[in-house]
Amino acid sequence: MKTLTALITAAALALGANVAFARDVQPDEVVKLVNAKTIKSLDQLKTTAMAKHPGATVTDSELEDEYGRYIYKVELRDTQNVEWEVALDAKTGEVLKDEQDS
Structure with a gap:
């Protein structure tokens, strides 16, 4: 029972840690990143995805x-009303993921 509890706790911590490392970028920061040429414009990225x-x-x-x-x-x-999720590297425009959303 202790092993199961430890395993569940470890899994919860690992899952929580992954979530903590992804954060939404706010619009004012997006403008700064585009102007600094750190990332491509969102219009360019959206065009690539589409x-x-x-x-x-x-x-x-x-x-x-x-x-x-x-x-x-x-x-x-x-x-055909199918939903897709496309993920791109915002700096290079490389398509990282293109999969049907379930």
């Missing part, structure tokens, strides 16, 4: 700082 699913519409987007790396996440709905 190119993966032509005809799709953006339903949500956010810029997060994950472990010191800026990740732009875009949720899309395609013409």
